[in-house]
Amino acid sequence: MKKTDQLNNRRAAGPDLNAPQQVWQNTLLIGAAVLVSTVLLLVLLGVRQDLLAVAAQPVFVLKVVFVAALVLSGKIACKHLSLPGARLAMLPVLIAIPVLIMAGMALLTLTEAAPDQRARLFWGETWRTCSLLIAGLSLPIFVAILKVMRDRAPTRLRLAGAAAGFTAGASAAVVYCLHCPEIAAPFVAFWYVLGMLIPASIGALIGPLALRR
Template identity: 45%
Template sequence: MKTDDLIALLASEVAPVDRHVVAKRFATALLCGLAGALLLIVTGYGIRADLAVIATTPLFWAKLALPAALLFGALLLTTRMARPGTRVGRSWALLAAPVVIVWVAALAILLTAPAESRVSLLLGDTWRECLANIALLSIPAFIAAFLALRGLAPTRPRLAGGAAGLLAGSIAALAYSLHCPEMAVPFWALWYLLGILLPGVLGTLLGPRLLRW
């Protein structure tokens, strides 16, 4: 068989690729991850009793804005990692910007607060369980994000796994905000970010193993 004939034969068996396959896979992963986290919140933790009242305050929406902004940045980064040869671009900046903003706000609050109240602003009443709760709530999104990636073509599995972990942690922190009673900016600037980072580190470690072609 001639080379041209072989190429033509192979090309004739290629099915067209859905241009929106990445968007569809990650839309499904987001829905499954968020639904799983919310189900765990409702059945295992409970929605905070004063949610209707606290939702009228700007601080509550600022608290939600942190994981929501990180979710957007992590989603963009993860979808880029799912495509071979795609540049990361400004995805890292989208992740770093909300972190810098909330740290600046937290530092300003701590510096202007009385010295005796600074520890309570950082630790609150629930710092011991915050990390574990966010990590637990991230499990559905972590699984969904890795399943979405496995059906695609990430060429940098360690970075792709880390991005998927950050995505899962952001989803978990967003859901956890509906239960968490802590409203001090220094608290969620520290513990929410650490909670989001945990699945990110786990994803970085597992990426080469779970996303191997």
């Protein structure tokens, strides 16, 4: 049987997402990748010294909840894009809702701030490095998610690659919260999302190559 026929039969049958061994292996692989990203952050950047104190502040909690919500949305997107013929209509909405909520919080923060404070709230002190660090920390997670999705034989390869990159970026953003000194909503709404869009863009470019079986 030709390889193309084998692939078509595999796609038609669909992946066995309920196989306990496969679920365990995928979870372990992605968990290990997140651990690698965390270790890289601890070794190269370190944890912010006032993390325990700032963790109780509502703005910090909002930041963590925001990026965690995008991780969940990205995970759902990756799962659907890994399945041939899966319905995708609601996926943009799942990702847009947290982004729009944070954008609204950012706009409210800027509106209520004094004019001379608005630039600082947006640019912060680390805008030059924040997005790049998130994108860099996403690489181990990105590779792991691509591996998992490739085994499930996706058909929309560019979209699947973009979803993998975005989910990896969001996961890396959660890790980066351990170090990042910025908590202002305007900063998070723009520079964090930009850090997620970098691997998402790369995923869209390499998806047809990295995900083709």
